[in-house]
Amino acid sequence: MISEVLTPEPFFMLATLLFSIGLIGLISRRNLFVVYMSIELMLSSVNLVLVVFSRLRGDMGGSVMVLLMIAVIAAEAALFLAMIIQLVRSRRSVDSDDFAQLRQTKEQL
Amino acid sequence: MLWSKQSILSAFGFLIAMLAMAGVFALLENSFLFLAQIMVSVGAVVVLSLMVIITVNMKDEDLPDEPKKLRWILFSAILVAPFSFLMYRALTHMHQSFGVSQEGYGTLKSMGGELFSHWVLPFEIASVLLLAAMVAAIVIARKEPN
Numbered sequence: 001m002i003s004e005v006l007t008p009e010p011f012f013m014l015a016t017l018l019f020s021i022g023l024i025g026l027i028s029r030r031n032l033f034v035v036y037m038s039i040e041l042m043l044s045s046v047n048l049v050l051v052v053f054s055r056l057r058g059d060m061g062g063s064v065m066v067l068l069m070i071a072v073i074a075a076e077a078a079l080f081l082a083m084i085i086q087l088v089r090s091r092r093s094v095d096s097d098d099f100a101q102l103r104q105t106k107e108q109l
Numbered sequence: 110m111l112w113s114k115q116s117i118l119s120a121f122g123f124l125i126a127m128l129a130m131a132g133v134f135a136l137l138e139n140s141f142l143f144l145a146q147i148m149v150s151v152g153a154v155v156v157l158s159l160m161v162i163i164t165v166n167m168k169d170e171d172l173p174d175e176p177k178k179l180r181w182i183l184f185s186a187i188l189v190a191p192f193s194f195l196m197y198r199a200l201t202h203m204h205q206s207f208g209v210s211q212e213g214y215g216t217l218k219s220m221g222g223e224l225f226s227h228w229v230l231p232f233e234i235a236s237v238l239l240l241a242a243m244v245a246a247i248v249i250a251r252k253e254p255n
Contacts, residue, residue, distance in 0.1 A: 094173065
């Protein structure tokens with residue numbers, strides 16, 4: 001039984017750590033794939049906090065929110081990867097600086 | 110995950126993180142979310158990103174040049190540290206321990222009951238959002254007609 005063995009602190013620690021790693025990756029890397037995975041990691045840590053609170057309060061609402069979040073994450077992943085593919089097709093690079101030039105591709109055509 | 114230059118190694122780290130997250134959900138007695146995480150995050154999102162990375166197949170010289178990567182990571186870690194400490198303190202101040210879980214917590218039945226009674230509108234919005242994202246992804250990723 002989880003209530004006798006574990007306290008919420010390790011879970012919060014894990015969520016904080018995951019969020020921090022995601023934020024560090026978002027700030028420090030330029031490879032767009034790594035940036036994308038960092039965003040996913042931050043979203044997952046928010047999921048984890050929601051599940052822990054849902055478990056603490058015995059309320060399924062938090063879990064339902066996480067379920068909807070997972071759907072949003074899937075949508076975000078599809079969009080982000082499509083944009084990366086578009087960038088690679090037009091510039092042959094995954095540098096995040098080139099991402100800003102995506103809006104010019106329409107005008108050049 | 111942050112370290113490696115090759116994106117595929119980062120993707121494997123991401124896969125491990127998502128699997129571990131599913132394990133944590135199982136530890137929190139939330140069996141349905143465990144399954145949803147395995148199916149959606151691991152089965153769809155990670156596999157999709159792996160396939161994109163393999164398809165794109167960037168050469169080493171095409172990858173962005175990051176000569177000061179280690180310094181950047183250290184710098185941003187120092188930048189983020191106070192914030193994460195604050196977040197940890199704020200989160201842990203709210204509750205002290207887990208209560209005994211109620212009967213039927215985390216099962217498919219209670220989840221579905223909650224989802225289709227109180228959360229119907231967000232559920233519908235999520236379905237519309239998924240449809241819009243699907244259409245948008247196809248539009249963005251298709252070849253431009255010349």
